[in-house]
Amino acid sequence: MPTAAQLANVVISGTLTGTVYGLMALGLSAIFGVIRLVNFAHGELMTLAMYAAVVAFQGLALDPFLTMVVAAALFAGLGYLLQRAFINRFVHRPEHMQMLLMIGLSIIIANLLLIGFGPDARSVQTSYQLDSFELGPILVDKVRVYAAGAAVVATAALAAFFRFTLTGKAIRACADNPLGARVAGLPVAHLYAVTFGIGAASVAVAGCATVSLIDVTPTLGPSYTLLAFVIVIVGGLGSMVGALLGGLLIGISEALAGVLIAPSAKSMVSFGLLIVVLLARPRGLMGGAQR
Amino acid sequence: MMRDRRRAMVIGVTAVVLLALPFIASNYVLSVATLVLYMAYVGQAWNVMMGFAGQLSLGHSLYVGLGAYAAAGLFAHYGVGPWAGVWLAIAVCAAAAAIIGFLAFRLRVSGVHLSLLTVAFAELVRIAFDHIDALGGPGGLFLRVAARDRVDLRAFRGPPAMYYYAILALASGALALCAWLLRRRAGYYWRAIREDEVAAQAVGIDTFWWKMRAVVLSGAMTAVAGVFYAFYYNSLFPEQIFSFTRSIEIILGPVIGGLGTLLGPVVGAAALVLLGDGTTEVLARAGFDIPGAKHVVYGVVLLLVTIFLPNGIWPPLARRLGFEAKRL
Numbered sequence: 001m002p003t004a005a006q007l008a009n010v011v012i013s014g015t016l017t018g019t020v021y022g023l024m025a026l027g028l029s030a031i032f033g034v035i036r037l038v039n040f041a042h043g044e045l046m047t048l049a050m051y052a053a054v055v056a057f058q059g060l061a062l063d064p065f066l067t068m069v070v071a072a073a074l075f076a077g078l079g080y081l082l083q084r085a086f087i088n089r090f091v092h093r094p095e096h097m098q099m100l101l102m103i104g105l106s107i108i109i110a111n112l113l114l115i116g117f118g119p120d121a122r123s124v125q126t127s128y129q130l131d132s133f134e135l136g137p138i139l140v141d142k143v144r145v146y147a148a149g150a151a152v153v154a155t156a157a158l159a160a161f162f163r164f165t166l167t168g169k170a171i172r173a174c175a176d177n178p179l180g181a182r183v184a185g186l187p188v189a190h191l192y193a194v195t196f197g198i199g200a201a202s203v204a205v206a207g208c209a210t211v212s213l214i215d216v217t218p219t220l221g222p223s224y225t226l227l228a229f230v231i232v233i234v235g236g237l238g239s240m241v242g243a244l245l246g247g248l249l250i251g252i253s254e255a256l257a258g259v260l261i262a263p264s265a266k267s268m269v270s271f272g273l274l275i276v277v278l279l280a281r282p283r284g285l286m287g288g289a290q291r
Numbered sequence: 292m293m294r295d296r297r298r299a300m301v302i303g304v305t306a307v308v309l310l311a312l313p314f315i316a317s318n319y320v321l322s323v324a325t326l327v328l329y330m331a332y333v334g335q336a337w338n339v340m341m342g343f344a345g346q347l348s349l350g351h352s353l354y355v356g357l358g359a360y361a362a363a364g365l366f367a368h369y370g371v372g373p374w375a376g377v378w379l380a381i382a383v384c385a386a387a388a389a390i391i392g393f394l395a396f397r398l399r400v401s402g403v404h405l406s407l408l409t410v411a412f413a414e415l416v417r418i419a420f421d422h423i424d425a426l427g428g429p430g431g432l433f434l435r436v437a438a439r440d441r442v443d444l445r446a447f448r449g450p451p452a453m454y455y456y457a458i459l460a461l462a463s464g465a466l467a468l469c470a471w472l473l474r475r476r477a478g479y480y481w482r483a484i485r486e487d488e489v490a491a492q493a494v495g496i497d498t499f500w501w502k503m504r505a506v507v508l509s510g511a512m513t514a515v516a517g518v519f520y521a522f523y524y525n526s527l528f529p530e531q532i533f534s535f536t537r538s539i540e541i542i543l544g545p546v547i548g549g550l551g552t553l554l555g556p557v558v559g560a561a562a563l564v565l566l567g568d569g570t571t572e573v574l575a576r577a578g579f580d581i582p583g584a585k586h587v588v589y590g591v592v593l594l595l596v597t598i599f600l601p602n603g604i605w606p607p608l609a610r611r612l613g614f615e616a617k618r619l
């Protein structure tokens with residue numbers, strides 16, 4: 001049985017990881033909540049961002065936490081174009097056609113990464129990689145704190161954007177009532193594209209934050225897609241607060257399961273949780289509030 | 292009349308070529324044909340659930356894996372051949388499908404939630420199999436490799452031609468079964484549910500039980516594919532056989548060929564494998580070995596089909612060849 005200090009360590013590290021998970025899931029949730037698009041390429045966008053951070057670090061010696069800013073801007077543009085040029089014509093197609101489109105996109109991204117970088121794991125080794133903060137008996141990895149900090153800042157920025165800016169309010173109007181938004185003269189196609197851009201930017205930040213915690217391989221995508229879905233379903237598909245709570249819940253429960261049961265039990269717990277939530281409340285923890 | 296004759300010609304020539312293939316083709320061509328027929332068979336099985344009844348499963352690797360491990364486990368531990376093993380495989384997969392279907396349909400899980408539920412079950416079972424030491428765990432389960440020159444039908448070990456004829460029989464059988472089902476009450480009920488479940492219920496169809504039948508039949512058919520997989524490839528790894536990527540590969544054929552059509556899964560599988568392996572082969576001839584190239588082709592084909600041919604490549608092709616243009 002682990003001691004109280006060990007448990008506290010695990011819970012803290014799980015909370016920090018969960019914050020990054022939450023940001024990643026927030027992107028998926030925003031895209032689903034507004035465009036009603038099920039983004040099966042989410043994990044591949046994440047790995048793409050992680051590789052961007054690796055390339056920037058190895059080529060330009062750029063710290064991942066700096067790359068993050070550039071990557072967020074680039075991914076926002078990429079997401080905007082992708083939605084505008086390509087996905088937009090699928091908005092009114094059946095749900096399964098949208099899923100298939102995004103699955104096609106995910107296969108292409110994953111295998112282009114495989115062709116470009118090979119199957120071996122890549123990582124970023126910063127100078128502060130192994131440093132940690134000490135609070136009495138509790139040790140917290142520095143990178144994990146920075147990663148969570150970046151995720152909190154990005155999340156706060158998103159919340160402020162949706163609450164206070166006109167564009168943010170217009171996007172929420174689109175989410176509530178797409179037809180009404182169109183009648184009121186809102187540029188729905190543009191707003192959808194902005195939303196996809198925001199979703200992609202969240203993933204970019206999450207990816208750059210994660211790359212200092214985990215090695216990246218081209219086949220990592222599906223597991224992140226599934227993880228994001230687990231979080232978002234647990235929290236309630238389309239709800240932003242739900243995505244954050246879901247991220248924390250999954251982060252902490254995975255960390256605890258890793259210590260209390262077995263390291264391999266980590267994902268078993270999240271998939272088990274997903275099944276329970278799907279069966280018990282198909283709308284998730286916060287689903288009732290949103291719709 | 293012209294159309295009938297053209298259709299008869301197409302069917303006749305295809306049948307002759309398929310039956311004569313082991314005598315005229317090299318082992319490489321035969322292995323590609325085997326893969327096409329395998330994909331066609333699994334695609335057909337998946338199509339019963341999605342194409343006919345409209346329930347999107349993204350976790351069909353679960354049934355391939357369970358079926359494969361059931362039969363391979365019996366063979367490796369007790370020397371029981373696949374002819375008995377296949378029944379265990381079918382029973383296990385039908386039970387798994389019944390449990391998942393019962394939970395999902397009773398609790399009204401549908402659409403994207405249903406798809407995710409199927410993925411979650413496949414992933415959960417994958418992790419569970421990593422911990423079953425009797426079946427090799429993550430290190431894999433291996434069957435002793437066959438003597439390639441001798442046919443041992445009892446243990447289903449033999450030359451490539453034997454596996455080819457077996458999967459040809461399976462694919463043709465599945466095609467015939469689906470054609471028969473579509474003309475029966477089941478086919479009409481399933482398609483009614485696919486098009487509008489509430490309306491189907493309103494006209495008195497017990498949608499719960501008909502969806503259950505589709506899931507269980509689909510799972511049971513996929514189990515047989517798993518048994519074939521186990522004895523053809525001789526090695527099973529939970530990481531591979533239960534993976535989400537495998538589930539996606541299963542659905543590519545029918546989606547590209549045409550969801551809910553009879554020959555769509557067959558045509559789709561052929562198009563995919565030929566394009567994919569064709570690309571690999573062309574690149575290899577040119578001196579390149581690019582492992583991801585095949586899957587990039589898969590992805591591009593999937594993208595193009597979803598954008599330009601949402602009903603798949605088979606319906607327009609069918610009209611050219613003189614088949615019914617109806618989505619059957």
